Each structure stands twice: as structure tokens, then as C-alpha cells.
Amino acid sequence: MSCKNCRYANSISEVLNEPMDLLNSKMSADGRQLPHLFLYRGQEKRYSNTKYLASLYRQKNKVEEYTLTSEYMRICNLNSLDNNFSRLSYMQHFGLPTRLLDVTSNILVALYFACLSSDDDGIIDVFLTNKEQPVGISKNQFCYYNSIDNDTVEILSTLALMSGDIKSNIYYRIHNFKKKVEKTFSSISNDSNDIEMIGKYYNFFYCLKRQYMISNQNISFERYINNPIFSYCGDKEFYKAFITVSDAYDELNYSEQVQSLYSSISKDIGYFPRVIDFLGLLHPFFVRPNINNPRINAQSGYFLFEPYEYTNYESTEDLSKINYDIEKRLVLKNLSITIPLCKKKSILKDLDIKCGINRATLFPDSENIAKYVSDDFLANY
Template structure:
């Protein structure tokens, strides 16, 4: 099977060598911000788990239940994004999507599982403006959204879209006019409730939310406070109230500014996993928890 990208023909990846040929060139990687995500089925979309299977309608309940039932686990966790990160770590549905800055880590996850399906590594190119610090105001805003019911989030989205539409029509862009629209948006009782939620973790947060921030998705690297995040060179994409799926170009050139995906052949997953093991990428290194290391050792000597 071949994937046609402009005038270049890329074979489905059969080995580690094939994979390196399809990655962005070194010059591009140095100049650009690139994240990777590996998925064991190429048909899977880049969609956070909370947007799948109608989970969104229960997002606030999922959040509250975890905080109630496992309160001791979160005693020292103050930021909403860190709560979401921990929930994600244990497989709870969130609006986070795991990504990594290590292409080989992504390749491992593309090969792990779904042995009868082609896998995919998504090469995600981002702008500086789309990358935030874990404790930035924008990340605080978006990570507070799970505290709201689905109907409330729909209303917040509607308010944000209305405000953004008004701001976009201000030509030429006048700071005073834009500030007035943002102030009107922040005067709504529902937005005031969102501000209140943010201030629980950031008492000094200024009483201003830019409606455009609520409609975008952003990348952030969490605090490296657990071994899995460190081993996997982990980062997250947090989704706002805009698109529920991150779309990539099906046939983008590898050194263009477009995000794209690399297809991993189903028949070669096991071979590639063995090749990655030689490079220090394995279930044991990426999942340092005892039960995962035990699984790896059992599999190693049962083959």
C-alpha cells in the first residue's frame, strides 16, 4: 500500500528506517514546534475521550465523582489542569489529548494493540501562540470547563462565538471597541461563574476572559511530577469549546507547515516494537508502574 503525498510516494512504514524517512527533516524540527501522537488504528480520530460515546454530557459528573471518591489522591493538587492530567493518567475521560515530543514514543503507541489494523503516527505542527505554560491563564480557563454542565458549556460557547463575531467586525481593529465587547461578554452571569471557578485556583486572576480563548485548542507540557510523563516526554492538547476533533492533512508534504499522519503497516507492528526495544523504547520504559513492568517481563520471556 502506498500513500501519495504531492509528487512523493511514501510506502506504508515497515521498519524503523522507513519511519525516519517520513519524519520532518532536522532543519524543520529545529525551527518548528512539533508534537506527535501514536494511535494503533489509523481510523481513529484525534478526539479527546470526553467527546466520544456521548461522554460530554456527563463531563461535570465524571469530574465531581472522581474528586469525591478519590479525594485523598487530589489533596495536594491545586490546579484544574493537574487534576485533569491525573484523571487522564488513570484512563478517566477528559478533554485532554495525550501527545509527545518524542517521535519514537508515538511510534510505539501506534504499534501497541490492534494487531489487525494499520496504525498511525500523527505529526502535529503548531504555532508559538498555540503553546502555553501549564499554569498560564488560558490553560486555567479551559481546564475549568469540566465543572460546568453540558447545557452551560453550550451557552458559554454561544456567548463566546457571538462576542468573537462582534470583535471580528471591528475594522480597523480599535482597542477600545474590542475591550468594550470583551467587557460585555464578561458581564454575563455564566461567565462570572466561570471566573469564580478559575479564581478558586488563581485568586489573583484578572476578571477578564477573552472569548476567543474559549474557542481554541492549546498545547501545554504538564509539570513533570510523575515518572510516566517524564518517560513518555508527555504533553497535552487541551480542547476548548470549538472543534472537538483536530484535523490533519491526509496528504501533506512532510516539510510543509501542515500536520499529517504516517501509516504504520499492521503486519510490521511486532517487528517495529522489537526494533524500538533496542532503542530503549518499550512497555517497561514508557510505563514504569510495577504491574506494567511485570507484564513486559512476562511477555519478554514467553516469546
Template sequence: MYTKLKLPSIRIESVSDFIKYIVELRKDGSKPTAFRGQRYYGWPMQPKLFREDEGIFNSEDLAVRDIISIHPQEFEFDKSMFDKLVRMQHFGLPTRLVDVTTNPLVALWFATEPSPESENQHGGLQSLFIPRDRQRYYDSDRVSCMANLANLKVTQKNELFKAVALTKTIEEFNEQQAVKLLAFYVGFEKPNFLNIIKASDLVLPVYVKPKMSNKRIIAQSGAFMLFGSRGRLGKGREPNVKSERVWIHEDDKAEIRDHLQLLGIHESALFPEIDKTAKFISIRYGNERRDRNVDSLI
């Protein structure tokens, strides 16, 4: 399915532990740019679209057209493919985006999601140090090029990334039919686009600062990592994204979430839709909360 990561060396046992850790965290003198929390520390940071068990990558272009075709009113005011991918991501469609947040307490909440009853999936949280060269805003040309890869058929993407690996000049790369088609899609949202695409711009993932245009992004202090290819393909020489990882034992998750709730970090706040609020209230007053055995070990 995918390679599981090793258990990080630092364990977070409480909210106060985590705040102390984050306040002091630096790498090469810089503070983290963004954070990502996951129920299980062993999952790599990878878009759902790229996961073999999802099985949707070869039909990405059909999936994005289907959801817009069936619910066109939901995408009526989205001006770019990136905006559409953000909305699809929040509806649950696997995309080439990975959610991150600029609020470390929000990431901690996601890292303390309870595991299924049959598993002990200790949580994990990454602090990301993203170089300026790998950061973009929602209206960047590079973001448009990467997002519009979603419109290409899998054979066209394969042709394009083969050209990424083999072509030696920007002119040669832009003569490829798949690259011309990608430029055509970008031109739909950017009529003044110069139809010149750099091969290296499609390889390494970039951190994208989105428009704060929906309640969930605002509530979660949301941002995204946008992925182009599944590998480096010999191109993309920009600085690497560095990270620091910590883990949260399954038995500590419930208490950490209780304390986060006191700080205003809970499901109803992070997912402001009414169905999520109803679920939060039901759990608060019902019997659904499940405490794990403190003696359970990895």
C-alpha cells in the same frame, strides 16, 4: 461515531525508515513540536470526552467531582484543574486532553500497538507543527480557563459557547453568568486572576507543557493538547496547527516494537507502574505475543 481519515501517503516499515523520515522532516523550515501515535491511522486527534461513543460529555462536571470525591488523596497535591485533568487522564477517565509526546520514538511505539484479532487497524503517527501562539505552560491563565470548563454543567457550557459565538466585545462576553462562573472557578486556583476572559481563548486547542511531576509523563516525554470547545464557533483566528501523517502496516508492528525495545522504548519503560512492568515481563517470557499474517492487507 466520528469521521475516519484517509490513509496517509507515506508508509513506515522499520525504525530506521522512521528515524530517517523524522530527521529530514521540516515544514516551513521548522521541525515538529510534538508527535502522536495511534493504533489506527483513521482516528482523528480528538479528546475521548468529545467522542459520542463515550457518552460522558454531558456529565463532565459530575465525572470530575466523583473521581476526586472517591480518591481525594490522589489529587491532594494538584494545585490546578489542569493538574487534576492530567491525573484523571492517566487513570483512564475521558477528559478534554489529548496525549502527545516530544519523543518521536515514543509516538512510534503507540502507533505500533497490535490491533484486535478481528481487525486490521494499521497504525498512524502525526508530527505536529504548533505555532508559538498556540503553545502554553501548565500555569498559563488561558490553560486555567480552558481546564476549568470541566467544572461547568453542560447547560452552562452551552450558554458560554453560545456567548462566544454571539457577543461582540470582551466586556459583553464577561457579563454572561456562565463566564462569571468560569472566572469564579479559575479564581480558586489563581486568587489574583483579573476575571477577564477572552472568548477566543476558549475555542482553539492549545499545546500545553506540563509539570514533569509524575513518572509516566517523564518516561513518555509527555505533553498535552488541551481542548475547549468542540468547534471554532466563528472565533479563534490564531495560526493553525499543521501536521504530517504516516502509517504503519499491521504486519510491521511487531518487528518495529522489537527494535524499539532494543532502544529502550517498551511498555515497562513508558508505563513505570509495577503492574505494567509485570505485564511486560509476562509477555517477554510467555506465549502472549501474536504475529500477524504477512499477507493480510487493508
């Protein structure tokens, strides 16, 4: 398959030279000053509108997420795992369709998967964990989390395992809350289309709301923010807007469905403060798993968590929108690497001989080791 402006690599050395462009480029870091982390995904052929989609969204016969996860956990006891993200990643690891997409921090592992058999060129896609994000409302635009003790990961992992009705209701309410925030804060902005300014208002609001809720104030939120130190709220219009958004937040936060979410989180990990940046739950991010699993360790594995409402994305057009959202937020599209079909076999052989990367090392279980050994002997005798 021909591709204009593709970066081709015909050998291991050429693939290893490609990241030099990444290391020499100037990429913006996120607000936590985390170092750049480049992640890769190798695929045996070029998929157009679904290349960044997790297996849950790529199902040909759409099966409800809760049906899959609940049945799996009924048959396979996962109570020994630490938390709901560990359970979700365990199910992904063993082939259940989930909202997690496998990526790796080792470009040679991605190269191996890009060279697996097909009738087309392979492709290595490049991701950046702290790529500069599109202007948005929530300050919670971070794209990389360690799975240990992270609120966003726990919230969305628990939500993923809940029933479809509850999940759909929560997503519906979050999107309505987002519209309310945009409408309310645009009314006090000099430019009603200035998303960045609207975002600043929302971020200040959420900071106050979280501080108020966690500190267990004995006064109303209205009285709490009626304080000279909160400069925005000295103006009547700002004050009125903050109260309007606060009421909308409370309606969402104290809804039966969100309270059910909090209960499920508490059952999973114990105490959890009942305050969420709901608008920070609507974008994809990477997670470093903490499962002590030989395959994940061998593959230098990470997951891309795709927190989109599954039930609302039935058509090809809708799936393309998810794919594009991931692309603009996380993918360095102009730095993808194409592996020519004619070079796949020789590269796989070199990966095995020179780098020790093969089926047995990447899938270190008895069945795959046996398959690797038998194929190796059949090829040489």
C-alpha cells in the same frame, strides 16, 4: 489498508529519517518567536473522522463532562494538585474521558503505540506547535503553552470542570459576542468580508479594554478611548464601533456565568484579573504538563487541549468538524507516517532491544512491569 500518497516506514531507522524533512522545511514561528516543536501521536490503525479527537468526544454513550469529573473528584481527593489543569491532566492520565489528547515529543514513543496489535497498518501523525494559523479575529492564536501560570490554560481548565449549564451558557455568550464583533467591525471595514482587518480592529479594541480594566481607571471607557493617541478612535464611526463592542464585552464579562467562572479561578489559584480575551478561547492548543509523573516523563508527554463545547457536538458530522478544525490548525497531514501491519512485531522487538522502549519503560508501574516480564519469559521459554 491502502493509502495513496502515504509515507511508509518499515523500520526504526526509516522512521527516524522522516523528521529530517521537518527540520529542513520552512515553518512560520508564532509571535513569541518560540522554536519549532514537533509533536507526534501514534495509533494502531487509521481512524478517519475521529483521529484527532480527545476521549471525551469519542464516547459511545455520551456522558456529561461535569458528571465524570465531579464524581471522580468526589471519590479521589485531588486537592494536593497545584491547579485545575493539573487535576484535568491527572484524570486524563488515569483513563477518565477528558478534552485532553495525549501526544509526545519523542517519535519513537509514537512509533511504539502505532505498532500495537490490530488488523491494520499503524499511523504516526505529526503536529507543529507554531504552524501558521488560519486568519482569525483574535490575536491569541498561539498553539503552545507551558501549563505554569498561563491564563488561557487556567481559564479553560476551570471551565471544563464547571457544570454543563454554566459551561453551555458561557460558550453560547462567547459565540454571540463573536458575531457581534464581526458584524460591528465589518460595518467600518472597506471590505465586510476582510476577516484579517476585522481582526486588527478587535485586537486593538481588546488591547485598550484590557489596559483600561487592569489600570482601574476612574473614568468611563468612552472617555478613556476619546484620546488623540488612539488613532482609530478619532473617527466617529470607529469610536461608535469600539463603544458598541465594549458594551457587548461588558455584557458577557459581567454575566452571572462568567463571574462564576472568575470566582472558581480565584478559588483555584488566588488573584486573577477579571479580563479575558474571550475570542482567544475558541481554538485548540498544546500544553506541556508540569505533573511530576513517571509515566508522563517516560512518554515525553504533552497534551492537546480541545476547548470545544461538548454538549453541542452529538452527531458524526459535528465531530468531523472538530476533527477538521484541529487538522487545519495543528496537523502536518502530508507528513504522517504509515507503519505496515507486517512490520509491527519486528519494530516492537527492535524498540525493546535497541532503544529500551517497551511496556515496562513507558508504563513504569508494578502491574505493567509484571506484565512485561511475564510476557517476555513466556515468549522465550
